[in-house]
Amino acid sequence: MNEPLAYKMRPKKLKEIVGQKHLVGKDKVIYNMVKNKKIFSMILYGKPGIGKTSIAYAIAGELNQKIRYFNAVINNKKDFDVIIEEAKMYSGLILILDEVHRLNKDKQDLLLPHLESGLITIIGMTTANPYHSINASIRSRCQIFELNELEEKDIVEALKSTIKKNILEGLIINDDTIKYIAKISSGDLRYAYNLLEIAFYSSKDKKITINEINNLNTTKVSNYSEGEYYDLLSAFQKSIRGSDVNASLHYLCRLLESGDYESIYRRMTVCAYEDIGLANPGMGPKVMACIDACERVGMPELVIPLSVVIIELALSPKSNSAYLAINNAFEDLKKESNYNVPKNINSKAQNYKYPHDYENAWVEQQYLPEILKNKKYYIPKTNSKYEKLIKDMYDKYNKK
Numbered sequence: 001m002n003e004p005l006a007y008k009m010r011p012k013k014l015k016e017i018v019g020q021k022h023l024v025g026k027d028k029v030i031y032n033m034v035k036n037k038k039i040f041s042m043i044l045y046g047k048p049g050i051g052k053t054s055i056a057y058a059i060a061g062e063l064n065q066k067i068r069y070f071n072a073v074i075n076n077k078k079d080f081d082v083i084i085e086e087a088k089m090y091s092g093l094i095l096i097l098d099e100v101h102r103l104n105k106d107k108q109d110l111l112l113p114h115l116e117s118g119l120i121t122i123i124g125m126t127t128a129n130p131y132h133s134i135n136a137s138i139r140s141r142c143q144i145f146e147l148n149e150l151e152e153k154d155i156v157e158a159l160k161s162t163i164k165k166n167i168l169e170g171l172i173i174n175d176d177t178i179k180y181i182a183k184i185s186s187g188d189l190r191y192a193y194n195l196l197e198i199a200f201y202s203s204k205d206k207k208i209t210i211n212e213i214n215n216l217n218t219t220k221v222s223n224y225s226e227g228e229y230y231d232l233l234s235a236f237q238k239s240i241r242g243s244d245v246n247a248s249l250h251y252l253c254r255l256l257e258s259g260d261y262e263s264i265y266r267r268m269t270v271c272a273y274e275d276i277g278l279a280n281p282g283m284g285p286k287v288m289a290c291i292d293a294c295e296r297v298g299m300p301e302l303v304i305p306l307s308v309v310i311i312e313l314a315l316s317p318k319s320n321s322a323y324l325a326i327n328n329a330f331e332d333l334k335k336e337s338n339y340n341v342p343k344n345i346n347s348k349a350q351n352y353k354y355p356h357d358y359e360n361a362w363v364e365q366q367y368l369p370e371i372l373k374n375k376k377y378y379i380p381k382t383n384s385k386y387e388k389l390i391k392d393m394y395d396k397y398n399k400k
Contacts, residue, residue: 006193009162011054012061018189019154020051020147030055030145034062041115043100043124043134046147049188052125055147056096059123066093072102080110087119100124101133108135115141155182155192162193168200172207180210186260229258237267241275245314252310256303264306265291271313279319279384283312317384325378332372339369362397 011017014024023030033039044052060067068083087093114120130144159178185192199208232254239247255264272283290309294302344351344365353363380391
């Protein structure tokens with residue numbers, strides 16, 4: 001079998017894992033589980049290429065237990081049945097479960113009782129946040145561990161280790177090129193391995209240079225340090241907040257050169273809801289539609305929908321009243337987290353007044369806890385026609 005370099009370099013022991021010392025380092029949680037020969041079902045989540053699969057296989061390898069691999073997207077219910085029967089035969093096994101957030105209800109129904117009994121121990125892997133994407137019944141039976149992004153030095157260390165093992169026999173490469181591969185891999189070790197291997201087999205004399213890497217890699221490489229890059233993101237968001245459309249477009253272009261579209265999308269979304277908010281609530285859905293269009297058309301055309309929406313974000317009326325309101329509400333929770341719900345609206349309420357039974361669907365009754373009953377979290381602004389309308393309704397109900 002022609003195994004890729006990334007597969008050949010897969011760690012067999014925890015000490016071979018690149019990065020993730022907060023989990024697999026000496027006396028850390030996964031290290032101690034393996035040391036004590038006792039593993040629990042877990043979910044590993046984080047970006048692609050940072051070691052989720054490596055940790056899963058290293059755990060299974062060190063414990064010398066029977067393992068099976070299952071992909072929640074590709075494998076079907078019949079495959080699952082076979083795994084369960086095999087687990088019964090061996091009195092248990094470790095199931096390495098990829099794309100665990102895609103596990104449908106049928107497969108969950110099959111898995112849950114065997115998770116409960118301990119017949120199957122899963123090591124689930126996902127790039128999605130499990131607290132939002134994974135069914136609560138699965139989540140409650142697993143320990144959840146977040147993996148950190150790999151740093152450039154981690155990638156460099158892994159590449160140098162690979163080169164020392166002479167798996168790519170006769171490879172000639174200098175430190176600058178190794179560092180360059182690490183830089184453009186953006187923390188994805190699998191991508192770094194793949195790029196190194198492709199460059200090796202596509203070179204005429206087994207010598208890899210930065211020029212050859214550039215010929216293979218189409219990703220624009222950022223020349224900014226991490227601090228400088230975050231300065232650009234900050235300037236981008238603050239230019240939109242400050243209604244400077246020209247500065248907003250300038251920083252957008254500089255960020256687009258890095259190829260980090262996710263950070264751009266995230267900042268746009270925050271601006272739509274934090275800085276524009278109720279002054280122009282239609283901007284939130286517009287930003288989502290823009291992001292969807294960008295994902296569909298890709299570069300270079302994605303700059304067109306982006307430019308339209310960035311201009312509109314910058315020139316839109318601004319209001320952070322909703323952002324301030326929710327922060328004000330949280331401030332009270334910091335002081336006391338267990339305010340009593342008024343008896344007239346709790347789950348056993350006998351005197352609840354159903355607003356739709358009254359004129360204009362409104363009736364006076366207390367909703368806030370007694371100690372907070374006169375609190376005003378939302379302070380309207382009048383920067384736009386829309387929020388003026390909301391303010392009128394707010395004032396009307398408060399007067400009542």
